[in-house]
Amino acid sequence: MKRATVVVAMIGLISLVMPAAESRRRVAVLDFDYATVQGDVAAIFGSNADVGKGVADLMVDQLVRSGRFAVIERKAIDKVLAEQNFSNSDRVDAATAAKLGRVLGVEAVIIGSITQFGRDDRSNSIGAGAWNHWAGRYGVGRVGVREAKAVVGLSARLVSTDTAEILAVASGKGESSRSGASLLGSGGSSWNFGGGAAEVTASRFGATILGEATREAAREVARQMEIHGARIPARTVRVEGLVADVSSDTLVLNVGAKAGVRAGDRLAIRRLTREIKDPATGQVIRRLFETVGECVVTEADEISAVAKFSGSAKLGDAALSAEP
Numbered sequence: 001m002k003r004a005t006v007v008v009a010m011i012g013l014i015s016l017v018m019p020a021a022e023s024r025r026r027v028a029v030l031d032f033d034y035a036t037v038q039g040d041v042a043a044i045f046g047s048n049a050d051v052g053k054g055v056a057d058l059m060v061d062q063l064v065r066s067g068r069f070a071v072i073e074r075k076a077i078d079k080v081l082a083e084q085n086f087s088n089s090d091r092v093d094a095a096t097a098a099k100l101g102r103v104l105g106v107e108a109v110i111i112g113s114i115t116q117f118g119r120d121d122r123s124n125s126i127g128a129g130a131w132n133h134w135a136g137r138y139g140v141g142r143v144g145v146r147e148a149k150a151v152v153g154l155s156a157r158l159v160s161t162d163t164a165e166i167l168a169v170a171s172g173k174g175e176s177s178r179s180g181a182s183l184l185g186s187g188g189s190s191w192n193f194g195g196g197a198a199e200v201t202a203s204r205f206g207a208t209i210l211g212e213a214t215r216e217a218a219r220e221v222a223r224q225m226e227i228h229g230a231r232i233p234a235r236t237v238r239v240e241g242l243v244a245d246v247s248s249d250t251l252v253l254n255v256g257a258k259a260g261v262r263a264g265d266r267l268a269i270r271r272l273t274r275e276i277k278d279p280a281t282g283q284v285i286r287r288l289f290e291t292v293g294e295c296v297v298t299e300a301d302e303i304s305a306v307a308k309f310s311g312s313a314k315l316g317d318a319a320l321s322a323e324p
Contacts, residue, residue, distance in 0.1 A: 025232040026106040026264065028072040029063070031056045032154065033092045037117040044118065044183055044210070054200020055114060055154065055218060062222035068229050072104050076263075080104055083301075094159045094166055101161030105262030105300060108167065108232045110225060112156030118210075119183065120149045120175065150176040150183050150213040156221050158228055168228035174216030176209035183210040243269075244304070246313050251295055253305040261305045265297045269309070271317050292317060 032052035034041060042048050063069050080086075080103050086096065092111055101109040151173065158168040184205075205211040241255030251269075255261050270289035278285045293311015300306070 058218035068226040098164035116153030150209040152213040170224035172217040172220030174213040
């Protein structure tokens with residue numbers, strides 16, 4: 001569908017000029033919550049590694065390969081998370097995710113949880129316990145443990161950034177095609193897991209039975225999200241604003257995410273050249289403009305936006321767009 005912005009032509013106003021056609025919706029994938037399996041993760045890797053970050057990166061890889069969505073990069077997400085002071089617990093809250101998505105300039109956000117992470121002989125998450133107990137259950141750094149397959153379960157939701165409505169849900173369960181006494185093929189202490197994403201997306205982890213199950217679960221959730229992508233509504237935005245500052249090739253606008261401005265929006269900037277007045281009343285009946293350039297929004301907070309500009313802009317320049 002088409003994404004367009006309609007603006008009443010007024011002197012000194014800025015209007016969004018959305019692309020006439022946009023086949024791909026912009027989405028962001030937040031780190032998956034792993035609170036349910038936190039004890040399992042600590043047992044497998046020997047530390048409380050954030051596997052939710054790695055699972056999110058696997059999801060991004062799948063969605064990018066499919067070409068169904070335009071996916072925001074992790075650096076942009078991390079930057080906004082730091083600026084907005086969001087906590088890890090916010091990653092599964094639809095309202096908070098929608099707010100974050102509006103600042104990022106996306107139409108929808110994918111949030112999710114890891115519901116299972118371990119062996120197929122376990123149906124529930126197990127609380128913390130002695131290391132020897134964990135090693136026996138998971139086959140980490142231990143011989144003589146019964147071989148089993150690895151199983152990973154994921155659940156996810158597609159959230160509209162405009163309304164915080166949950167547009168679709170998805171779930172995926174990955175099971176390794178192989179069995180083994182160890183989920184990782186070596187002692188958990190040999191894994192320098194760090195923040196989580198580096199190891200989960202690494203080929204070394206992918207070669208293990210746990211990695212195989214994790215990737216399978218992520219592929220299934222991504223596949224379902226691609227199907228549900230059609231449910232993301234097209235944006236039709238009407239915005240009025242002013243050029244607040246001009247510095248070299250950068251513009252600052254006095255409208256932001258609250259008014260519907262989002263990163264990636266393209267603006268056609270025009271300058272008033274002539275006003276035609278009614279000779280009887282003196283009221284302006286028509287305004288004529290010339291195009292002086294265009295700009296693309298690079299970032300937007302709640303009340304302002306920054307855009308890169310090509311052309312010759314000044315305070316008071318207007319942006320006008322035709323009806324879609």
